[in-house]
Amino acid sequence: MKIDLIPLPQTFYEQSTLHLAxxxxxxxxxxxxxxxxxxxFIVETEAYMGANDRAAHSFGNRRTKRTEIMFSDAGHAYTYTMHTxxxxxxxxxxxxxxxxxxxRAIDPxxxxxxxxxxxxxxxxxxxxNGPGKLTKAMGITLADYGHHFTEPPLYITQGYKPEKIETGPRIGIKNTGEARFYPWRFWVSGNPYVSKTR
DNA sequence: CACAAGATTCTCT
DNA sequence: GAGAATCTTGTGA
Incomplete structure (x- = not known):
């Protein structure tokens, strides 16, 4: 399989969040x-909808040093730590x-x-096959916070078109009221690297 | 400055 | 299934 390693343009990131996911x-x-x-290849994603999404760090437009980058232009990398x-x-x-x-998951x-x-x-x-696992496998760290995905060393290029995409509730969020039921998780149907539902 | 909590993962039961 | 691991950030004194 031969793929052109040309980063996707800025315009790719400027679509609505659910569409981008x-x-x-x-x-x-x-x-x-x-x-x-x-x-x-990215095979699983989840959308976090800021002000109206209780499960998002930026819920209610909460603006802190950590969430600051989400208020910037689309296409930036937002990395943060979750326990280890x-x-x-x-x-x-x-x-x-x-x-x-x-x-949430990639196909190596x-x-x-x-x-x-x-x-x-x-x-x-x-x-x-999990958000914390793939960052470790690829060597992604907090140092990538604020990086833009159109440039090396961390970027996203065109891949393939999935045959079938499925959607469902997000994983691992709780005590967030209605937000936990929103069907904002997307994955490539049948791909073995999609993380399991709990 | 101290402390609690978290969009997770791993190990053991 | 439950609990620990172990780090950064946010909040309050």
């Missing part, structure tokens, strides 16, 4: 590090509207030996 499925996420290049793990988001929507799309393509090293002892299927 769906459009990102099948795109290639690439991370270059001193150890080498890793990439994988780093999670990766793509900032979406217009400047001033703090929406984002969480990358390039840099397999490097990912195996970073995820030592796990079967390949479990290298990237």
């Amino acid at each position: 769906e459009s990102l499925l099948g795109c290639l996420l690439v991370k270059e590090t001193p150890e080498g290049r890793c990439s994988g 793990h780093v999670l990766l988001n793509v900032v979406s929507n217009k400047k001033g509207i703090p929406h984002g799309v969480l990358i 393509i390039e840099g397999l030996s490097l990912m195996e090293e970073r995820r030592k002892g796990r079967p390949m299927r479990e290298w990237t």
Whole structure:
């Protein structure tokens, strides 16, 4: 499989958050590090709708040092830590509207030996089938906070068009009232790297 | 400055 | 299923 490693244009990120979350499925996420290049197709995402989404960090337009980047232009990287793990988001929507799309799972393509090293002892299927796992496998850290996805070392290129996409409630959020039932999770139907429902 | 909580993962039961 | 691991940020004194 040969793919052009040309980053998607800024305009790609300027669509509505839910549309972007769906459009990102099948795109290639690439991370270059001193150890080498890793990439994988995005197969699972979740939309976080800012002001009206209780489960979002930016609920009610809460603006802090951490959420600041979500108020910026679409296409920036929003990374943050969750206990011992780093999670990766793509900032979406217009400047001033703090929406984002969480990358939950990818299908590994390039840099397999490097990912195996970073995820030592796990079967390949479990290298990237979760938001904290894929950042570890690809070497994504807090240092990527605020980076823009149109430029190396962290960027997204065109991938393939998924045959079938499914949607459902998001995972891992609780005590957030109605927000936990919103069907804002998207995944490629049948892909083995999609994380399991709890 | 101290402390609590979290968009998770792993291990053990 | 439950509980721990272990780090950053947000909030309050």
